[in-house]
Amino acid sequence: MIKLTVNGKKISFKGAPFKRLIDALREDLALTGTKEGCGEGECGACTVLLDGEPVNSCLIPVCQADGRKIETVESLGVPEKLSKLQAGFLACGGAQCGICTPGMLMTAHAHVRSKGKCDDKSIRTALSGNLCRCTGYQDIVKSVLKAAKGGKK
Amino acid sequence: MSVGKNEPRRDGPAKLTGRALYLDDINIPGCWHGVTVRSTVPHGKIKSIAYDPSFPWDECVVVTAKDIPGKNLVTLIEADQPLLADGIVRHREEAIVLIAHPDRATAYEAAKRVKIEYEALPPVFDMEKSDKVFKSYLIERGDLDAGFAAADVVVEGEYRTPSQEQAYIENNAIAAYEEDGVLIVTGSLQCPYYVLKAMKAIFNRGEDKIRVIQTVTGGGFGGKEEYPSMLAGHAALLALKAGRPVKIAYDRHEDMAATTKRHPALVRHRTGLAKDGRLLAQDIEVVMDGGAYATLSGVVLSRGTLHAAGAYECPNVRVRSKVVMTHTPPNGAFRGFGAPQTLFAVELHWERIADALKIDSLTLRQRNIFKLGSTTATGQILVESVGAEECLQKTVKHSKYVSKRKEYDRWNKNKRNKTWKGIGLAVCHHGAGFTGSGEVYLASRAGVALTKDGELIVLAASTEIGQGTNTMFAQVAADALGVPASWFTVETPDTHKVPDSGPTVASRTCMVVGGLVSRATHDLRRAFEAEFGRVPKTAADLKKAAAALCKGAPARRFEVQYEKPPEVTWDDATYRGDAYGVYSYAAIAVDLEIDKLTCEVRLVKVTTAQDIGKAINPLLAEGQIIGGSTQGLGWALLEEPLFKDGVMINNQLTNYVIPTSLDTPSFQVLLVEKPYTRGPFGAKGVGELPMDIPGPAVAAAVKHATGRMIPTLPQTPERISQALK
Numbered sequence: 001m002i003k004l005t006v007n008g009k010k011i012s013f014k015g016a017p018f019k020r021l022i023d024a025l026r027e028d029l030a031l032t033g034t035k036e037g038c039g040e041g042e043c044g045a046c047t048v049l050l051d052g053e054p055v056n057s058c059l060i061p062v063c064q065a066d067g068r069k070i071e072t073v074e075s076l077g078v079p080e081k082l083s084k085l086q087a088g089f090l091a092c093g094g095a096q097c098g099i100c101t102p103g104m105l106m107t108a109h110a111h112v113r114s115k116g117k118c119d120d121k122s123i124r125t126a127l128s129g130n131l132c133r134c135t136g137y138q139d140i141v142k143s144v145l146k147a148a149k150g151g152k153k
Numbered sequence: 154m155s156v157g158k159n160e161p162r163r164d165g166p167a168k169l170t171g172r173a174l175y176l177d178d179i180n181i182p183g184c185w186h187g188v189t190v191r192s193t194v195p196h197g198k199i200k201s202i203a204y205d206p207s208f209p210w211d212e213c214v215v216v217t218a219k220d221i222p223g224k225n226l227v228t229l230i231e232a233d234q235p236l237l238a239d240g241i242v243r244h245r246e247e248a249i250v251l252i253a254h255p256d257r258a259t260a261y262e263a264a265k266r267v268k269i270e271y272e273a274l275p276p277v278f279d280m281e282k283s284d285k286v287f288k289s290y291l292i293e294r295g296d297l298d299a300g301f302a303a304a305d306v307v308v309e310g311e312y313r314t315p316s317q318e319q320a321y322i323e324n325n326a327i328a329a330y331e332e333d334g335v336l337i338v339t340g341s342l343q344c345p346y347y348v349l350k351a352m353k354a355i356f357n358r359g360e361d362k363i364r365v366i367q368t369v370t371g372g373g374f375g376g377k378e379e380y381p382s383m384l385a386g387h388a389a390l391l392a393l394k395a396g397r398p399v400k401i402a403y404d405r406h407e408d409m410a411a412t413t414k415r416h417p418a419l420v421r422h423r424t425g426l427a428k429d430g431r432l433l434a435q436d437i438e439v440v441m442d443g444g445a446y447a448t449l450s451g452v453v454l455s456r457g458t459l460h461a462a463g464a465y466e467c468p469n470v471r472v473r474s475k476v477v478m479t480h481t482p483p484n485g486a487f488r489g490f491g492a493p494q495t496l497f498a499v500e501l502h503w504e505r506i507a508d509a510l511k512i513d514s515l516t517l518r519q520r521n522i523f524k525l526g527s528t529t530a531t532g533q534i535l536v537e538s539v540g541a542e543e544c545l546q547k548t549v550k551h552s553k554y555v556s557k558r559k560e561y562d563r564w565n566k567n568k569r570n571k572t573w574k575g576i577g578l579a580v581c582h583h584g585a586g587f588t589g590s591g592e593v594y595l596a597s598r599a600g601v602a603l604t605k606d607g608e609l610i611v612l613a614a615s616t617e618i619g620q621g622t623n624t625m626f627a628q629v630a631a632d633a634l635g636v637p638a639s640w641f642t643v644e645t646p647d648t649h650k651v652p653d654s655g656p657t658v659a660s661r662t663c664m665v666v667g668g669l670v671s672r673a674t675h676d677l678r679r680a681f682e683a684e685f686g687r688v689p690k691t692a693a694d695l696k697k698a699a700a701a702l703c704k705g706a707p708a709r710r711f712e713v714q715y716e717k718p719p720e721v722t723w724d725d726a727t728y729r730g731d732a733y734g735v736y737s738y739a740a741i742a743v744d745l746e747i748d749k750l751t752c753e754v755r756l757v758k759v760t761t762a763q764d765i766g767k768a769i770n771p772l773l774a775e776g777q778i779i780g781g782s783t784q785g786l787g788w789a790l791l792e793e794p795l796f797k798d799g800v801m802i803n804n805q806l807t808n809y810v811i812p813t814s815l816d817t818p819s820f821q822v823l824l825v826e827k828p829y830t831r832g833p834f835g836a837k838g839v840g841e842l843p844m845d846i847p848g849p850a851v852a853a854a855v856k857h858a859t860g861r862m863i864p865t866l867p868q869t870p871e872r873i874s875q876a877l878k
Binding site: 036045089129133137139 | 167169170174178319323373405618775781784805811814815817
C-alpha cells in the first residue's frame with residue numbers, strides 16, 4: 001500500500017504502484033486541475049510539488065511518492081478567495097487559455113515560497129520548464145513579480 | 154464605461170484554481186475511450202484489414218467507413234475529404250478504423266492488433282512537382298509591363314517558409330453521446346457550427362437532433378478550426394455504435410502527426426522601382442502546399458494572395474498564386490492564415506531592394522507605405538482607419554531603430570567582440586473578418602437575451618479559447634446598454650442555445666461578432682426605453698424592467714444578422730474591390746545578438762506598435778499581441794516540423810521546440826487606436842496581426858548582424874552557420 005499526503009490529506013493508494021502520478025491524481029483522486037500536455041516531461045502542464053519541489057507528474061510513478069507530500073493547484077485558493085499568486089495572474093494577464101496555468105502556478109508557487117531571489121531573470125529561469133503557447137510569458141512573469149512583492153507587504 | 158478598461162477575465166478564477174473543466178477533465182459516466190487506426194503509407198490502395206483473432210474483440214466497438222450512415226465526408230468547402238479512408242489512402246496518419254473500449258490502455262492495445270495491407274501508389278511530396286491544383290488566384294492592377302519598363306532597377310528574390318505546428322497545450326479532444334434521441338458532441342473546438350454542419354451530413358440528421366457544445370478549450374490558434382469536425386464525427390460514430398458515451402482525446406504524438414498545420418510556402422518577387430525607391434511594379438508568385446485534401450487551403454491562399462503585395466501602394470501589380478495537393482496530412486488554419494507566409498517575402502524583400510538601391514529599408518518603406526486614400530492591389534481605396542505610418546513611426550522611435558543600426562554597425566566591425574548585433578524591421582496590414590464576400594455568405598447572427606428574472610446574457614457562437622472573447626463581449630454589451638459589465642454573462646457556445654455567429658477565426662470575433670452583439674444590445678436598449686421608460690439603473694430596477702419586457706415569457710431574445718456595409722464592394726470573379734472592410738496594421742522591430750562561435754540567437758528586445766482600432770480591454774489585447782508575436786518568433790527561430798516519407802518525424806514537444814520563458818524577450822507594446830466606424834467602439838481585428846511579421850523582422854536583424862540574408866525560416870544556428878560559410 002502506498003501512502004501519500006495530497007494537499008495536506010493522508011491517502012492510501014491501492015492501485016498499481018507504477019501508475020503515473022498524474023493518472024493517480026486525476027483518475028483516483030479526481031484532482032483534475034493537474035493537466036497533461038505532452039506525457040513526456042517537456043511541457044510542464046502536469047507540474048505538482050513533491051516535498052515542495054516542482055516535478056512533472058507524468059514522469060513519476062506513484063510509488064516514488066510513497067510517504068511524501070504532494071501539492072496540486074487545488075491546494076492554492078478557491079475562485080471566491082484566490083491566493084496572492086492566483087490574484088496576481090488574474091490582475092496581470094498571466095492566464096489565457098488556462099491549460100498550462102495549474103502547472104505554471106505550482107512552479108511559481110515553489111519559486112516564490114523558496115524566499116530566494118525573485119526578479120525577472122530568476123522567475124524566467126524557474127518557469128523555463130513550463131510551456132505556455134498563449135501569453136509569450138511576459139504577463140506571467142509580471143504576475144509572479146506582483147505576487148512576490150505583495151507577499152512582502 | 155467598461156470599454157477601454159482592464160476588466161479581469163471572466164474565465165480567470167476557474168482556470169486559476171484548476172476548476173475549469175476541459176474535455177478530458179469531465180467525468181462522463183460510462184464513457185469509453187476511442188482510438189484511431191491510421192494509415193502507414195502516404196498513398197495506396199487498402200487491400201485488407203485484419204483483426205488479430207487472439208484479441209478479445211467482443212469487448213470493443215469497431216467502426217470503419219461502412220458504418221457511416223450518411224456521407225463519408227468532412228463537410229467544409231470542397232467535398233473531398235473522407236471521414237474514414239475507404240479503399241484508398243492519400244496521406245500518412247489518415248484515419249481508417251476506429252475502436253472504443255472501456256479502458257484507455259486496452260483501446261490503444263486493440264489498435265495495435267489491426268493489420269492493414271496496402272498496395273502502394275506513388276506519392277508526391279514536392280509541391281513544385283504536384284500537378285493537382287486545389288485553387289489559384291490572379292490579382293492584377295495597372296500595366297505591369299509599363300511599370301517594369303519605367304523602372305530604374307528590378308530586384309528579384311525567392312523566399313520559403315516552413316510549416317508550423319499550432320502546439321496548443323491541450324490536445325484535440327471530443328466526446329459524443331446520445332440523449333433523448335439527440336446526438337451530443339462536446340469538446341475542445343473553435344467553431345461549433347462547422348462541427349454541426351459536418352455532423353448533419355455524416356448522420357443524416359437535422360439540427361434539432363444534433364447538439365454541439367464547446368468545453369473549456371486549451372488553445373486553438375486555428376488548429377481547432379476545422380479538425381474538430383473530423384474528430385467529432387469519429388467520436389459520434391463510435392458512441393452511436395456502442396450505445397454509450399465515447400471520448401477521443403489525442404496524445405501529443407498523435408495530435409502533432411495527424412492534425413493540420415501551417416501551409417509551407419514559396420514566394421517569388423520581381424520588383425521594379427524608381428531610383429528614389431518608389432514602387433513601380435510588383436510581380437509576385439505564390440505556391441502553397443495544401444496536403445492531401447483541400448480543407449481550407451483555398452481560403453488560406455486567398456488571404457495569402459491578398460496580403461502578398463504588403464502594406465504599400467504600387468500602381469502596377471500582378472499576384473499569381475496556387476495551392477497544390479501533396480500526399481501529406483492536410484494543412485489548415487493557423488493564426489495569420491496564409492498572410493505570414495507572403496508577408497515574410499514582401500517584407501524581407503525590402504532588404505534586397507535596399508542593397509540594390511543603396512537606400513535603407515526604413516526609408517523605402519516610408520516612401521511607399523499605405524496612407525489614408527491609398528489604393529491596394531485589388532483597387533480598394535483605404536478610406537479610414539489607416540495606422541500603418543503611425544505604427545512604423547512609433548516602432549522606430551521606441552526601438553531606437555535608427556541609432557541602433559549605426560551603433561550595431563560599429564559593434565559588428567570590431568573583430569574582438571564575441572557577438573554580432575542586429576536590429577530588423579517589418580510592417581504589415583491584416584484584413585479583419587472574412588475575405589471579400591465571405592461575411593455576406595456567413596450571414597452571422599448574434600444577440601442578447603433578457604430573462605424574466607433580470608439576467609442579461611450574450612448569445613454568440615464565438616468561442617473563448619483563451620483570447621478573452623467572453624470578457625470582451627460583456628464589456629461591449631455593457632457599454633452598448635449603459636450598465637456595469639458585471640450585469641452580463643456570456644452563454645456557452647451550444648448550438649441549441651446560441652445562434653450561428655460564424656466561426657471563431659479570421660480576427661473577426663471582436664470586430665464582426667462584437668459589432669453584432671453591440672447592435673443587438675442597442676435593440677434591447679430601445680426596448681427598455683419604449684416599454685419601461687428607461688434603461689434600468691439598479692439590480693432591483695432591472696428585475697422590474699425584465700418583468701415588463703418579458704410579459705410572462707421566460708426570456709426575450711434580441712438577435713441581429715450581419716449586414717454588408719453599403720460602401721463595401723467586392724467581385725469574386727475578378728478579385729477586384731474591397732478585399733476586407735478594414736485593415737489592422739502593425740510594425741515591429743526585433744533587436745538581437747548572435748554568438749559568433751555557436752551562432753545562437755539571443756533576442757534582446759521586441760518593440761511593436763499595432764493599430765487595432767480600439768482596445769476593448771487593453772490588457773487582453775496586449776496579451777494577444779505579445780503571445781501572437783511569440784508564436785511568430787518561434788516560427789522565425791525555433792520551430793520546424795520535419796517530414797520524412799510524408800509524415801512529421803519530430804512530432805513531440807521534445808524535438809519540436811516552441812519558445813520557453815528563457816527564449817522570449819522583453820516586449821514593448823504600443824497600442825495605436827485609429828477607430829473604424831463599423832467596428833464596436835472603433836475596434837478592428839487583433840488576433841492574427843501579431844503573428845504576421847516577427848519572421849521577416851528576425852531575418853532582417855540576422856542580416857544586419859551577419860551581413861547574410863537567409864531567405865527562409867527558422868533562422869537556426871545551423872542555417873546561420875551555413876550562410877556564413
